[in-house]
Amino acid sequence: MNNNLSKFSLKHRVAYEIRKSIFDGKLEQGEKITESQVSQDLGVSRTSVREAMLLLELEGLLISSPYKDTRVATINQEEVLELLLPMRVHIETFALKKGFPTWGEKTKEEFEHILENMKKAVHFEDLSTFMELDIQFHELIVTSSEMDNVIRIWESIVHRIRLHFLYQNRKSGTLQKWLSDHEELIHILVHGTSVDEAVDALGKHIMDTNIPDVYLLE
Amino acid sequence: MNNNLSKFSLKHRVAYEIRKSIFDGKLEQGEKITESQVSQDLGVSRTSVREAMLLLELEGLLISSPYKDTRVATINQEEVLELLLPMRVHIETFALKKGFPTWGEKTKEEFEHILENMKKAVHFEDLSTFMELDIQFHELIVTSSEMDNVIRIWESIVHRIRLHFLYQNRKSGTLQKWLSDHEELIHILVHGTSVDEAVDALGKHIMDTNIPDVYLLE
């Protein structure tokens, strides 16, 4: 288990590990996952796994049937495209409006740092790491609003969108395109002065990078 | 503890009781709440209380500080008005668009039934029951979409809005006004034929009944 996260409580670290298994494809859609198995695998008690799985259920990544089993959620394209994505745009642009005016040099450096790591990830064609960095990037926007509940709500939907994105892009390897998209956006965020421009760019970015091409043809 | 909910697991029933205490004013904003106390009061183990409190934390009703304490959340008007309410409108109108075309007589009777109970609650000037019915009403709209994740996300924000509404309306007793608002809306939902009209009415209803008058003057 990843010990770099030791400042977080056990349930959060366990949740992180399970999420990772899902996003890395070790757990497929609809596959069964049991508390005792995860408990053994990670060497922690079932209680902690249970709380972690409750978190993941509320993120829409797992679906539990009482006394029966718990399975990895299947995704519903309609739900993601028509409900979750617009909600995510609304949350992130709200956070951006609140946070943008308060950003200092430190925040801007964090954005640049993420961009640097993205370049490295692209160089090694490491999709998993790239997606992790993408989450960090958007999380930075959300946390910079410094409103606790905003990040909580964001977390309750973003992982499900990520799952949809993952299943969409399993084959197509357009890492280079995503990199330049982020490069452009981060430039506007870090060097731009207009909030409206930043908000606009962020909204477009989220929709563009998550809506599959085929869907646009209709 | 309310035993009418015995089909739900213990953590959900405990969560229901704590929510009730908050909405009935037995627990104030910022007040400390401990797992062991609730455990004793309700006669259930701390484990179940703990899971219930985790649910409530993710609904934004409680805020926990690790190893320290857990408190009833304070509300942030800006967050509710600019973030949560628009999100709620988006969720409920989405659910309405999906569900409306599928409603049968049974669903319509359920709406009428809730309306009847609202009338009774107004007659007895029972604000607590009226709000419970309001939640049931909106929940019916959301569940009628038959998309599991929609109700999950709705639950993650609606209780916090309700808390804001409660603190806004502690004194002013305009129950009669709320009743006629609901009466009008339910008429459109049950007897109307146009989805667009229903969606429009629902959106206006949510915003109107939750935005305090003073806010509109600015």
Add this chain to the structure above:
DNA sequence: ATTTGTCTGATTGTCGACAATTTGATTATT
């Protein structure tokens, strides 16, 4: 007087054991 260290009580975090429920296989009944 201020800082530093130590103890103590309160509270949350983690654990292993046992209870309850579901499912499917097996057996009994008609």
Add this chain to the structure above:
DNA sequence: AATAATCAAATTGTCGACAATCAGACAAAT
């Protein structure tokens, strides 16, 4: 043969006990 009743395995639900951490009071050192 079809149906009903019973059992066993797997899994989640609930529980009480112990561990870890934090805040504040109090004492010790400077």
